Every structure is written in C-alpha cells, then in structure tokens.
Amino acid sequence: IRIVDLGPFKHTVDDGLELRKAAYETLYTLLGSCPDVLSLPDLIAPVTSGLDSKEDADIVMQSYLLLYRVTRLGGGALLDAYEPVYAPIKKQLLRRSPKND
Numbered sequence: 677i678r679i680v681d682l683g684p685f686k687h688t689v690d691d692g693l694e695l696r697k698a699a700y701e702t703l704y705t706l707l708g709s710c711p712d713v714l715s716l717p718d719l720i721a722p723v724t725s726g727l728d729s730k731e732d733a734d735i736v737m738q739s740y741l742l743l744y745r746v747t748r749l750g751g752g753a754l755l756d757a758y759e760p761v762y763a764p765i766k767k768q769l770l771r772r773s774p775k776n777d
Contacts, residue, residue, distance in 0.1 A: 693732055700726060700738035707745045716750045720757040727764035736768075 680687045703722065706714055719742065726739030743761065747754060754761060 690731060693735075697732070697734055697738065700735060700742065704738060704742055704745065707742065707749065711749050716746055717756065719746055720754070720761065724757075724760045724764060727761070727768070 677688060677690045677692075680689050700722070703714075703719065707719075723739050723742050723746065726735050726742070729735040729739070
C-alpha cells in the first residue's frame with residue numbers, strides 16, 4: 677500500500693489487491709475441484725482475514741463464498757474456530773447503513 681500525492685489530494689494505491697483477489701479465487705476453485713488436497717482448518721485464517729477486510733468488497737464476498745464451501749465440505753472444522761469467524765460476521769451484521777432521508 678502506498679500513498680500517491682496528487683497535488684492537494686492524497687490517493688492510496690494498493691498494489692497487491694489484485695493478487696489477493698486472485699488468491700481467494702484460487703482457494704475457492706481448489707475447494708471445488710480437489711478439496712482433499714487442502715486442510716480445512718488451515719483455511720480458517722484466510723477466511724477470517726478476508727471477512728474483516730476493509731480494502732475491497734470483492735475480497736469480503738470471496739471470503740463468504742469460501743466460508744460457505746468450507747461449511748459444506750467440513751462444518752466441523754469451523755467448530756474449533758468459531759470465535760474468529762463469528763467476530764467479523766457479527767461486526768458486519770451490526771454495522772448501521774446510512775439513512776436515506
């Protein structure tokens with residue numbers, strides 16, 4: 677992440693965003709095509725990190741898709757990591773949307 681100075685404005689540029697999106701899409705594809713290769717408990721950390729992402733909505737959506745696929749393949753893996761997964765979801769559900777008056 678770098679900050680680009682555009683005269684009186686500062687613009688934040690994340691050079692690794694596209695790479696992170698591709699990584700989440702790759703994990704999703706691997707879970708669909710060959711789930712026996714991946715360890716489901718090891719996927720909990722990237723999923724919770726993605727759910728708590730403030731950078732891009734695509735990463736959050738990919739994380740929800742990964743979470744759905746992990747629960748379909750082995751829901752028991754989430755029982756051990758209930759709290760780290762629950763916290764970002766609760767934060768998003770309790771976030772208030774702006775009022776349109």
